[in-house]
Amino acid sequence: xxxSVTAVNPFTKGRPRAEAGALRASAGSETASSGDxxxxxxxxxxxxxxxxxxxxxxGGCSFxxxxxxxKGATAQGNQIFRLYSGMMTTGIxxxxxxxxxxxxxxxxxRRRSDEMPRQFHxxxxxxxxxxxLPVVIVAVLFFFTVLTENNVDATVPVDATLTSTxxxxxxxxxxxxxxxxxxxxxxxxxxVAGETTNGPGGHGPQMVVPVGEQxxxxxxxxxxxxxxxxxxxxxxxxxxxxxxxxxxLDVLRQGTYDxxxxxxxxxxxxxxxxxxxxxxxxxxxxxxxxEVRAGDTLRQSGSGAANNAPSYxxxxxxxx
Amino acid sequence: xxxxxERPGIAGxxxxxAHADGQHAHHEGPTGILxxxxxxxxxxIGKSYMITSLILFFIAGxxxxxxxxxxADPNGSLLSFQTYxxxxxxxxxxxxYLFAGPFAFGGLANFIVPLQVGAPDMAFPRLNxxxxxxxxxxxxxxxxxxxxxxxxxxxxxxxYAPLSNATNSPGAGADLWLMALALTxxxxxxxxxxxxxxxxxxxxxxMTMFRVPIFSWNMLVxxxxxxxxxxxxxxxxxxLFCDRHFGTHIFTVQGGxxxxxxxxxxxxxxxxxxxxxxxxxxGMVTDIIxxxxxxxxxxxxxxxxxxxxxxxxxxxxxxxxxFTTGVVLLxxxxxxxxxxxxxTGIKFxxxxxxxWGGQISFQTPMLFSIGFLFAFLMGGVTGxxxxxxxxxxxxxxxxxxxxxxxxxxxxxxxxxxxxxxxxWYPKMFGHMLNDTLGKLHFWTLFIAFWITYMPxxxxxxxxxxxxxxxxxxxxxxxxxxxxxxxxxxxxGASFLFFLVNIFVSYRKRIPAGDNPWDGHTxxxxxxxxxxxxxxxxxxxxxxxxxxxxxxxxxxxHVHRPSRERHEREREKQAVGAGQ
Numbered sequence: 093x094x095x096s097v098t099a100v101n102p103f104t105k106g107r108p109r110a111e112a113g114a115l116r117a118s119a120g121s122e123t124a125s126s127g128d129x130x131x132x133x134x135x136x137x138x139x140x141x142x143x144x145x146x147x148x149x150x151g152g153c154s155f156x157x158x159x160x161x162x163k164g165a166t167a168q169g170n171q172i173f174r175l176y177s178g179m180m181t182t183g184i185x186x187x188x189x190x191x192x193x194x195x196x197x198x199x200x201x202r203r204r205s206d207e208m209p210r211q212f213h214x215x216x217x218x219x220x221x222x223x224x225l226p227v228v229i230v231a232v233l234f235f236f237t238v239l240t241e242n243n244v245d246a247t248v249p250v251d252a253t254l255t256s257t258x259x260x261x262x263x264x265x266x267x268x269x270x271x272x273x274x275x276x277x278x279x280x281x282x283x284v285a286g287e288t289t290n291g292p293g294g295h296g297p298q299m300v301v302p303v304g305e306q307x308x309x310x311x312x313x314x315x316x317x318x319x320x321x322x323x324x325x326x327x328x329x330x331x332x333x334x335x336x337x338x339x340x341l342d343v344l345r346q347g348t349y350d351x352x353x354x355x356x357x358x359x360x361x362x363x364x365x366x367x368x369x370x371x372x373x374x375x376x377x378x379x380x381x382x383e384v385r386a387g388d389t390l391r392q393s394g395s396g397a398a399n400n401a402p403s404y405x406x407x408x409x410x411x412x
Numbered sequence: 413x414x415x416x417x418e419r420p421g422i423a424g425x426x427x428x429x430a431h432a433d434g435q436h437a438h439h440e441g442p443t444g445i446l447x448x449x450x451x452x453x454x455x456x457i458g459k460s461y462m463i464t465s466l467i468l469f470f471i472a473g474x475x476x477x478x479x480x481x482x483x484a485d486p487n488g489s490l491l492s493f494q495t496y497x498x499x500x501x502x503x504x505x506x507x508x509y510l511f512a513g514p515f516a517f518g519g520l521a522n523f524i525v526p527l528q529v530g531a532p533d534m535a536f537p538r539l540n541x542x543x544x545x546x547x548x549x550x551x552x553x554x555x556x557x558x559x560x561x562x563x564x565x566x567x568x569x570x571x572y573a574p575l576s577n578a579t580n581s582p583g584a585g586a587d588l589w590l591m592a593l594a595l596t597x598x599x600x601x602x603x604x605x606x607x608x609x610x611x612x613x614x615x616x617x618x619m620t621m622f623r624v625p626i627f628s629w630n631m632l633v634x635x636x637x638x639x640x641x642x643x644x645x646x647x648x649x650x651x652l653f654c655d656r657h658f659g660t661h662i663f664t665v666q667g668g669x670x671x672x673x674x675x676x677x678x679x680x681x682x683x684x685x686x687x688x689x690x691x692x693x694x695g696m697v698t699d700i701i702x703x704x705x706x707x708x709x710x711x712x713x714x715x716x717x718x719x720x721x722x723x724x725x726x727x728x729x730x731x732x733x734x735f736t737t738g739v740v741l742l743x744x745x746x747x748x749x750x751x752x753x754x755x756t757g758i759k760f761x762x763x764x765x766x767x768w769g770g771q772i773s774f775q776t777p778m779l780f781s782i783g784f785l786f787a788f789l790m791g792g793v794t795g796x797x798x799x800x801x802x803x804x805x806x807x808x809x810x811x812x813x814x815x816x817x818x819x820x821x822x823x824x825x826x827x828x829x830x831x832x833x834x835x836w837y838p839k840m841f842g843h844m845l846n847d848t849l850g851k852l853h854f855w856t857l858f859i860a861f862w863i864t865y866m867p868x869x870x871x872x873x874x875x876x877x878x879x880x881x882x883x884x885x886x887x888x889x890x891x892x893x894x895x896x897x898x899x900x901x902x903x904g905a906s907f908l909f910f911l912v913n914i915f916v917s918y919r920k921r922i923p924a925g926d927n928p929w930d931g932h933t934x935x936x937x938x939x940x941x942x943x944x945x946x947x948x949x950x951x952x953x954x955x956x957x958x959x960x961x962x963x964x965x966x967x968x969h970v971h972r973p974s975r976e977r978h979e980r981e982r983e984k985q986a987v988g989a990g991q
Contacts, residue, residue, distance in 0.1 A: 323875030334665035354809035362880035
């Protein structure tokens with residue numbers, strides 16, 4: 093079954109993904125047909141603007157102060173980070189001005205005499221300005237929000253097994269349950285056992301993904317609502333019973349990233365950890381082969397982990 | 413200007429304050445505990461509401477302190493997981509359902525709104541009493557969850573299905589929680605009906621809608637929001653109860669139900685609820701700031717329309733709590749959420765405009781109001797970030813959100829709420845509160861507020877999820893959690909000043925007089941505390957601050973450019989016609 097698993101970079105679709113800013117724009121344009129004039133112009137414009145935006149990011153990361161956030165280990169997460177950073181800058185400027193205005197007013201007009209102040213109570217031009225100005229600000233914020241959201245939400249359609257270049261896209265079916273995770277790779281016939289946190293310092297089950305590839309996550313829940321959240325990806329999505337959520341992650345950097353359930357899901361919510369290990373495509377192929385040899389195959393239908401008797405031990409030195 | 417309008421049916425054109433000693437002259441009712449049990453007087457019910465909700469506030473606050481202490485240690489060794497889960501559920505439920513709302517619309521509004529519009533009582537006094545008793549029994553029901561086997565409800569104050577169904581939360585605590593919501597929900601609905609009717613129908617002669625003080629305006633809009641939101645909650649609660657006990661499958665996938673439906677229903681209630689909690693407090697601050705600046709409110713009509721647009725928008729933003737469900741990715745909800753920033757911004761600038769050019773004195777109510785401005789500014793700016801779905805993907809269910817809504821709600825319900833409490837306390841009880849202790853309360857709370865919540869923003873950005881009873885020491889979140897815990901304890905300590913203040917001021921009572929702050933609105937015209945049925949006579953009501961006009965006849969003339977322009981144009985036209 094896993095015949096396509098080879099040691100050498102089996103899943104590269106030949107799409108260079110070096111530049112984060114251009115990534116989603118180019119992905120979006122690939123799905124569109126090679127259209128006529130205006131469409132192509134629009135596409136070129138999008139590509140150029142994406143490249144310019146990316147160049148700006150690479151050239152001057154000072155445009156995007158981090159403000160305690162991380163820059164995102166995925167293409168999507170990086171876009172979200174940049175939106176966050178821009179909005180924080182706006183918020184600090186606007187909020188800071190209002191802050192200073194309050195401070196100034198309070199100090200300047202503190203009571204210094206019993207003189208009766210002038211009893212004015214309106215100023216239509218000023219009121220008009222401070223009605224229109226916030227509208228303009230939120231319109232701009234909304235514009236960038238929609239741009240980012242469209243890119244982040246866009247899932248590149250994948251054929252059940254093969255992409256246009258003939259290589260399978262890495263699809264992972266993530267199942268959340270009380271209390272743990274299961275990561276199934278239907279293309280590869282691999283399933284990673286979904287265990288809850290194992291022992292003190294344990295980081296839960298591990299999802300392995302290749303770097304520089306499109307990874308499509310299908311997120312489901314076996315019981316209650318859980319939250320799939322990887323901090324370094326700047327991304328979370330609910331695992332909802334009865335709903336199948338699909339999203340793309342394009343991991344840019346190798347490393348191990350901590351994940352955790354963020355939506356409160358019952359007793360052991362705090363310990364519903366997992367991690368994501370992003371490796372080179374070659375290493376990913378090797379890992380998949382090893383998993384197959386080890387017999388970590390896809391879960392059998394009907395044997396949901398939630399149905400199993402809980403074999404849970406808390407890693408913390410106490411009992412609930 | 414000394415002419416007064418006599419209220420028909422009530423005798424006596426005696427001067428103001430003459431009623432202070434003879435306030436029960438016309439009221440032959442029981443006194444003491446029996447008065448409390450049987451009263452339909454809005455002032456008695458208002459006080460009962462306020463005292464009950466403050467007790468629940470302190471209980472919920474102590475729960476928060478216990479949780480914060482638990483979180484100062486990564487292993488959370490103080491509490492078991494189950495206890496922690498119960499505590500954060502009940503902390504949220506008490507604060508949201510039983511304190512912030514009832515304190516405002518059942519407590520202060522109940523007492524103040526009839527006074528502000530010049531009414532003798534609420535429109536439906538018996539309904540008002542029923543409302544309080546439903547609220548009290550609901551509160552007791554919710555708290556009694558701690559006494560039953562399996563403990564109190566432990567699914568968060570949002571009670572997401574299917575975690576809240578019979579399989580996942582089998583205990584009786586969950587049922588008690590649902591029943592409590594049903595009871596307190598009806599209590600809120602009744603109060604809403606009462607407020608709307610009182611403000612529409614019981615206004616004194618001359619009190620046109622555009623002379624109603626902003627606090628009462630906001631309570632009118634709050635009442636309307638209550639009628640929009642709470643029936644939906646009640647419906648959802650009944651459905652969930654049927655799911656739990658009568659075999660329906662409205663929110664369970666196995667029977668063909670839709671868990672997300674709960675979220676839609678809940679947040680259709682829940683977001684207006686946020687403004688049901690916020691608007692009354694905006695109103696308090698709006699009434700307080702002009703008084704201590706000795707100026708009229710800047711942009712009165714702008715304030716009214718801002719309140720109404722906030723309320724209108726709040727009914728169309730519920731799905732911004734559901735961005736990460738992946739089933740509601742419409743930019744519509746993001747746009748409407750953003751737009752709420754506009755009327756909120758208008759309010760901010762009107763508050764600043766009211767202080768601008770004034771003579772600001774920093775007595776306790778004003779300090780708390782200014783504290784509210786800073787707290788709410790911070791909570792508001794981070795709220796704009798959360799209106800953006802991608803940023804929400806990044807921060808949803810982390811401590812960033814926790815910090816955001818605590819800054820908003822502590823800003824409103826605590827800073828503005830205690831501003832209102834310190835402001836109206838003399839009117840309610842007839843004696844002053846100690847200003848020095850009040851200022852100590854404020855400054856301790858204000859400093860503690862930032863120590864508590866600013867680390868939580870950073871914790872959220874570093875990835876700490878909310879509602880976790882423990883975290884790994886390797887996460888590196890310990891230091892900031894300790895800071896947050898220290899701040900929380902300081903916040904708790906600040907309320908000792910408040911309690912001491914109440915005690916000291918009661919023991920050595922300094923009479924407040926009718927109008928200790930040189931207030932603007934009608935309630936400062938009657939005695940403190942007001943007599944039964946509130947007013948024996950009223951001043952002429954010719955603007956939105958009748959008491960001020962009465963006391964400062966030389967400053968009564970308010971600058972009205974629009975009317976002046978109108979008159980000038982009429983004159984011009986008359987002259988033109990003459991020629």
